[in-house]
Amino acid sequence: MASFPSDEWLKLYRDLINGSQEYREASQDWEGDIAFVMEAEPDRGVPDDLVAWLDLWHGECRGARMITADEGERAAYGIRAPYSRWREVLEGRLEPVKAMVQGKLKLRGDLAEIVRHVRAAKELVNLTTRVPTDFLDAA
Amino acid sequence: MRAVVYRGVGQVEVGDVADPQIEEPGDAIVRVSLTAICGSDLHLFHGKAPLEPGDTIGHEAIGVVERVGPGVTRFAAGDRVVVSFTVADGTCWFCRHGQSQLCEDYRYFGYGLFGGSLGGAQAELLRVPIADVNLLAVPEGLEDERALFVGDALTTGVYAAGLAEIQPGDTVAVVGAGPVGFFCAQAARLDAETVLAIDLDAARLAVAERDGSVPIDASARNAQTAVFERTGGRGADVVIEAVGTPAAFERSLDVVRRGGTVVVMGVYTSETIQAQIGVWWIRALQLRFAGTTPIHAWWDRTMAEVVAGRLDPTPIVSHRLSLEEAPKGYELFDTRQATKVLLKP
Numbered sequence: 001m002a003s004f005p006s007d008e009w010l011k012l013y014r015d016l017i018n019g020s021q022e023y024r025e026a027s028q029d030w031e032g033d034i035a036f037v038m039e040a041e042p043d044r045g046v047p048d049d050l051v052a053w054l055d056l057w058h059g060e061c062r063g064a065r066m067i068t069a070d071e072g073e074r075a076a077y078g079i080r081a082p083y084s085r086w087r088e089v090l091e092g093r094l095e096p097v098k099a100m101v102q103g104k105l106k107l108r109g110d111l112a113e114i115v116r117h118v119r120a121a122k123e124l125v126n127l128t129t130r131v132p133t134d135f136l137d138a139a
Numbered sequence: 140m141r142a143v144v145y146r147g148v149g150q151v152e153v154g155d156v157a158d159p160q161i162e163e164p165g166d167a168i169v170r171v172s173l174t175a176i177c178g179s180d181l182h183l184f185h186g187k188a189p190l191e192p193g194d195t196i197g198h199e200a201i202g203v204v205e206r207v208g209p210g211v212t213r214f215a216a217g218d219r220v221v222v223s224f225t226v227a228d229g230t231c232w233f234c235r236h237g238q239s240q241l242c243e244d245y246r247y248f249g250y251g252l253f254g255g256s257l258g259g260a261q262a263e264l265l266r267v268p269i270a271d272v273n274l275l276a277v278p279e280g281l282e283d284e285r286a287l288f289v290g291d292a293l294t295t296g297v298y299a300a301g302l303a304e305i306q307p308g309d310t311v312a313v314v315g316a317g318p319v320g321f322f323c324a325q326a327a328r329l330d331a332e333t334v335l336a337i338d339l340d341a342a343r344l345a346v347a348e349r350d351g352s353v354p355i356d357a358s359a360r361n362a363q364t365a366v367f368e369r370t371g372g373r374g375a376d377v378v379i380e381a382v383g384t385p386a387a388f389e390r391s392l393d394v395v396r397r398g399g400t401v402v403v404m405g406v407y408t409s410e411t412i413q414a415q416i417g418v419w420w421i422r423a424l425q426l427r428f429a430g431t432t433p434i435h436a437w438w439d440r441t442m443a444e445v446v447a448g449r450l451d452p453t454p455i456v457s458h459r460l461s462l463e464e465a466p467k468g469y470e471l472f473d474t475r476q477a478t479k480v481l482l483k484p
Contacts, residue, residue: 041361082361102397103422106389111417 005052010064017061024059026120035072037080044137046083077109142262148186159266164210167270171202173283190251197261198224198248220274223434224291229272237436294441295432296322303377305330312375316343320381366394400425
């Protein structure tokens with residue numbers, strides 16, 4: 001089990017991404033790193049904002065690690081939400097592209113490009129469910 | 140007369156200045172019985188607007204008419220009045236259409252040259268131009284403390300709630316529980332089922348809670364999560380942003396439901412944000428930028444609610460000082476040791 005988010009969790013996730021034929025095919029023309037900002041929820045065991053980073057490039061995940069908020073600002077895309085929202089995504093209870101359009105996940109970057117890659121996004125979410133995960137929040 | 144005088148960034152003192160005189164036929168001279176320090180005075184205090192050393196300051200005042208110019212028809216010496224913080228001409232298209240904050244010839248008290256070189260209200264006497272438009276009679280028996288804010292912050296709250304067009308059953312979230320947020324929340328409660336007050340400051344939240352709002356301490360809870368939990372996962376029907384920072388604006392968009400209304404009351408100048416206009420469009424958000432408050436279009440309603448006891452601004456008042464203690468009042472308010480400071484000349 002790996003704690004979400006953590007470098008250990010992201011390493012397992014990166015390996016799954018790079019082993020996915022479906023993701024590779026769906027994201028052949030994708031260029032751009034993404035910072036996933038998990039906003040603090042102090043009453044749920046998440047005292048500070050956390051930022052996970054994926055460097056996604058033409059069907060491959062070239063890097064995955066925890067980064068600082070400032071580093072996150074430099075990523076091509078940023079997606080922000082309270083920690084518990086991300087848990088909903090990882091547990092398959094919230095479809096992320098729809099959530100971005102509804103404002104439940106806040107996107108910084110080109111929404112149209114994300115929508116165009118909805119199949120890749122779906123596979124990225126599917127892959128998270130295969131990472132043995134410990135969540136920080138008590139809910 | 141004695142008046143609060145700006146001396147430089149972070150410095151005010153009480154000094155002797157010349158008594159104001161009738162300069163135009165429509166002028167009235169008001170002997171101020173109570174004034175207050177407003178959050179926007181702190182912008183001036185910090186040098187964010189161009190005051191010159193020696194300028195007088197302040198824009199909230201209630202008092203008694205001392206004398207009037209020959210053009211004044213609605214008021215006479217001895218009348219108790221509250222003063223509008225903005226001076227409007229009352230005749231232009233905007234004034235005639237309830238938008239006196241957009242008046243062709245607007246002026247502000249206590250804003251130096253930028254505001255039209257009117258005196259400040261934190262003084263013993265105040266010259267009020269176009270008095271027939273910019274004064275409101277105070278009903279007999281209504282205390283100064285309850286009527287003072289009809290000329291500024293309390294009516295700002297009523298205006299915000301009016302812009303929001305709150306429906307019965309609505310949940311309203313007010314981002315910011317300072318004085319303006321407090322007044323917005325109180326006015327919103329006249330129509331809303333539930334008002335959520337969001338702030339980081341425990342003292343301000345305690346005041347809001349005692350007044351009937353549901354506090355959300357954003358230092359202890361994620362505000363978005365908290366609001367969604369209270370609204371069946373939808374978000375607030377109406378959000379009133381009463382801070383005036385990009386972070387507060389963004390937070391307001393986070394907590395409003397799809398199809399909901401965000402009223403932006405916080406004061407902005409040169410701030411910028413990156414906006415996903417497409418997401419706002421898909422979410423069918425109703426964004427209402429309030430600008431400053433068209434006091435003249437809303438203060439009769441506010442006064443009526445105060446008289447009826449449905450609005451009561453006094454819980455937000457934490458300090459009652461003499462005019463001579465104004466520098467201490469500024470320090471207390473600036474360091475958030477005070478929620479609202481009254482000054483009695």
